[in-house]
Amino acid sequence: MNALLFNSTLVIYAVATVIYLAYLVKPKQSLGRAGFWLTVAGFVVHLGFTLNRFLEAGHTPITNLHESLSFFSMATVGIFIMFERRYKASILGSFVMPLALLILAISATFSAVIPPLNPALKSKWLAIHTIMAFLGYAAFAISFGVSVMYLIQSHFLKKRRLGPMFQKLPPLDMLDDISYRCLTFGFPLLTFAIISGAIWAETAWGTYWSWDPKETWSLITWFIYAALLHGRLTTGWRGRKAAMLSIFGFVIMLFTFLGVNLLLSGLHSYK
Amino acid sequence: MNIIVVGLSHKTAAVEIREKVAFAPTQMEKPLQAVVALPDITEAVIVSTCNRVEIYATTRDVAGGMARIKRFLADYHNVPLELLEKHLYSYHGEDATRHVFRVASSLDSMVVGEPQILGQIKTSYGYAAEYKSSGIILNRFLHKAFSVAKRVRTETKIASSAVSVAFAAVELAKKIFGELSDKTVLLIGAGEMCELAAKHFINTGVRGVMVTNRTYERAEKLAEEFDAKPVHFEALMETLPKADIILSSTGAPHFIIHEKDMEEVLRRRKHKPMFFIDIAVPRDIDPKVNNVENCYLYTVDDLNGVVATNLEQRKVEAAKAEAIVEQEIGQFFKWLSSLEVTPTIVALRTHFDEIRKAELSKTISGWKDLPPGAEKKLDALTNAIMNKLLHQPTSVLKRIDQGNRNDLYVDALRNLFDLEVGGESQDNMMELED
Numbered sequence: 001m002n003a004l005l006f007n008s009t010l011v012i013y014a015v016a017t018v019i020y021l022a023y024l025v026k027p028k029q030s031l032g033r034a035g036f037w038l039t040v041a042g043f044v045v046h047l048g049f050t051l052n053r054f055l056e057a058g059h060t061p062i063t064n065l066h067e068s069l070s071f072f073s074m075a076t077v078g079i080f081i082m083f084e085r086r087y088k089a090s091i092l093g094s095f096v097m098p099l100a101l102l103i104l105a106i107s108a109t110f111s112a113v114i115p116p117l118n119p120a121l122k123s124k125w126l127a128i129h130t131i132m133a134f135l136g137y138a139a140f141a142i143s144f145g146v147s148v149m150y151l152i153q154s155h156f157l158k159k160r161r162l163g164p165m166f167q168k169l170p171p172l173d174m175l176d177d178i179s180y181r182c183l184t185f186g187f188p189l190l191t192f193a194i195i196s197g198a199i200w201a202e203t204a205w206g207t208y209w210s211w212d213p214k215e216t217w218s219l220i221t222w223f224i225y226a227a228l229l230h231g232r233l234t235t236g237w238r239g240r241k242a243a244m245l246s247i248f249g250f251v252i253m254l255f256t257f258l259g260v261n262l263l264l265s266g267l268h269s270y271k
Numbered sequence: 272m273n274i275i276v277v278g279l280s281h282k283t284a285a286v287e288i289r290e291k292v293a294f295a296p297t298q299m300e301k302p303l304q305a306v307v308a309l310p311d312i313t314e315a316v317i318v319s320t321c322n323r324v325e326i327y328a329t330t331r332d333v334a335g336g337m338a339r340i341k342r343f344l345a346d347y348h349n350v351p352l353e354l355l356e357k358h359l360y361s362y363h364g365e366d367a368t369r370h371v372f373r374v375a376s377s378l379d380s381m382v383v384g385e386p387q388i389l390g391q392i393k394t395s396y397g398y399a400a401e402y403k404s405s406g407i408i409l410n411r412f413l414h415k416a417f418s419v420a421k422r423v424r425t426e427t428k429i430a431s432s433a434v435s436v437a438f439a440a441v442e443l444a445k446k447i448f449g450e451l452s453d454k455t456v457l458l459i460g461a462g463e464m465c466e467l468a469a470k471h472f473i474n475t476g477v478r479g480v481m482v483t484n485r486t487y488e489r490a491e492k493l494a495e496e497f498d499a500k501p502v503h504f505e506a507l508m509e510t511l512p513k514a515d516i517i518l519s520s521t522g523a524p525h526f527i528i529h530e531k532d533m534e535e536v537l538r539r540r541k542h543k544p545m546f547f548i549d550i551a552v553p554r555d556i557d558p559k560v561n562n563v564e565n566c567y568l569y570t571v572d573d574l575n576g577v578v579a580t581n582l583e584q585r586k587v588e589a590a591k592a593e594a595i596v597e598q599e600i601g602q603f604f605k606w607l608s609s610l611e612v613t614p615t616i617v618a619l620r621t622h623f624d625e626i627r628k629a630e631l632s633k634t635i636s637g638w639k640d641l642p643p644g645a646e647k648k649l650d651a652l653t654n655a656i657m658n659k660l661l662h663q664p665t666s667v668l669k670r671i672d673q674g675n676r677n678d679l680y681v682d683a684l685r686n687l688f689d690l691e692v693g694g695e696s697q698d699n700m701m702e703l704e705d
Contacts, residue, residue, distance in 0.1 A: 153446070157567050160573050162577055162580070166446070167431075170449070171445060172447050172448075235541070235542075236543070237542065238565070239544060239564060239565040241564060
């Protein structure tokens with residue numbers, strides 16, 4: 001059942017991505033709509049997969065890379081659906097869905113076996129900490145997507161290359177606005193994830209903060225996004241500069257999430 | 272029944288002529304009734320806009336009908352027919368259909384793709400419907416034209432791009448700012464094109480407009496015209512941070528806005544994007560301003576380039592639109608020819624005959640002890656009844672075919688008996704589109 005739901009999600013996202021990429025080439029409204037409703041359908045199946053796994057495992061299914069990446073992908077799609085409705089911009093899908101698909105595809109390469117839960121992880125904090133962290137990551141992923149769009153659109157405007165792609169991309173202000181909303185949504189979540197992680201660490205191991213690589217990199221990620229938000233609010237960093245920093249922040253975030261887990265050893269490496 | 276059109280447009284007549292023969296849109300009753308009162312003319316619709324005056328009509332006698340409408344135009348407006356005739360075009364049948372489809376789809380407009388014409392034709396048709404000068408044929412004719420125009424609009428990108436410099440500027444601003452309703456425009460100097468662009472921005476609904484000029488009185492005068500705020504030229508640098516869109520066209524021999532000033536200006540407006548349109552020759556704004564983060568600078572040449580690309584694209588789209596028009600002409604003619612009497616009589620007879628045969632065979636198959644030869648007799652009997660019943664309507668139809676209101680009867684018959692004539696069933700093309 002689990003495998004069926006997971007694979008169905010993967011297939012639906014793949015088809016939606018292909019349709020969205022086709023939309024990028026051929027701006028047919030029907031393509032954008034088809035992509036969106038497929039995405040919604042995929043999201044529902046994905047949600048079903050996550051709930052089913054929760055029931056089977058008996059705990060929040062965010063305990064290994066297979067589960068985390070899948071949840072990350074699902075949250076990204078969920079937030080994307082919200083923004084798509086709000087801004088009526090199908091083109092967002094052309095940039096966000098490939099990313100969501102890629103994350104889910106990577107998730108598929110990790111073992112889907114439900115392992116017995118490490119006693120230290122058996123806690124109500126598991127749900128709070130991981131869900132917040134990955135919702136935050138998902139918001140940053142969307143911000144990354146629209147920041148890439150911003151750089152492309154601003155490049156077209158500066159170079160006066162106003163082709164079909166330029167016509168399709170949304171106005172700069174809209175992209176900047178979406179990116180900013182993602183940050184104001186994602187940053188508090190990341191903050192709470194770090195705080196709840198610290199509290200959990202205290203109850204599990206008796207120390208709030210042990211400078212484990214994950215903790216260190218989380219803090220670095222937090223500082224980057226904090227700087228970006230601060231810059232936006234005070235000195236008015238916006239546009240290209242903000243877009244580039246958001247892209248940089250996302251890369252560091254990915255390293256915090258994947259790099260640390262796979263390359264560095266610590267409490268978060270899923271082994 | 273034939274459809275004819277007689278008229279003139281911006282392509283065949285100068286504005287001096289067009290205005291002489293234009294009809295006042297609020298007084299259409301008299302001319303419409305005068306046209307349908309002409310001998311041999313059964314239906315009429317008058318389209319009168321600033322770029323064209325056209326009379327669509329149905330008639331049995333194409334040449335005579337055209338001549339009468341031309342004479343009517345000349346007499347009604349007191350213009351010598353010899354003068355008018357040079358500018359008039361007239362089409363009938365397929366050419367008239369192609370013409371109205373092209374006009375409604377804005378393929379015949381001065382700016383191909385401009386959307387106003389469709390609304391104008393709909394209004395004209397509205398008058399004809401109100402004063403009952405249009406009937407079955409022209410109703411269908413114009414509704415078909417509306418649906419073709421709609422198809423052209425949805426299936427091609429004929430009207431999707433700005434084709435004037437001023438519109439291009441507005442379109443670009445929308446790509447930077449999205450909504451313009453909270454944006455402020457600053458006008459520096461007052462060239463003609465600059466004013467035009469400013470007007471377009473005001474029409475789009477910007478929040479405010481400021482005007483500055485080297486001579487303050489001139490700025491004040493312009494500001495009054497645009498309901499804008501005049502600004503002293505010396506205060507330009509203090510004003511710039513408040514402006515999102517800057518339209519510049521001074522006669523200054525050198526740059527008045529420099530790259531180095533802009534960094535300070537941007538800082539003061541918290542790096543919110545700025546859109547500069549430099550229409551002046553020689554230029555007012557240092558091209559290096561475009562290198563400043565969040566500043567987008569376009570000169571008149573850039574905008575002309577945008578317009579040229581759009582026009583080029585429009586040509587491609589117009590070709591697609593012409594193909595749609597050709598496709599639809601055939602469909603309309605199928606319907607029109609189905610209004611002819613003979614095929615309708617044939618269809619009516621076939622319809623009755625089918626019913627007769629079906630009932631007959633039903634009766635016979637359930638009849639056990641049928642005497643020999645009775646089948647033949649029953650067939651002859653039912654056939655005779657049918658012929659008698661159909662004799663009267665058939666002869667009426669044949670007789671009215673000599674007159675000119677056969678379409679009414681034919682259409683009624685087709686609707687009453689749901690007849691399929693000319694391969695086209697009664698599709699519902701009559702609904703009015705937006």
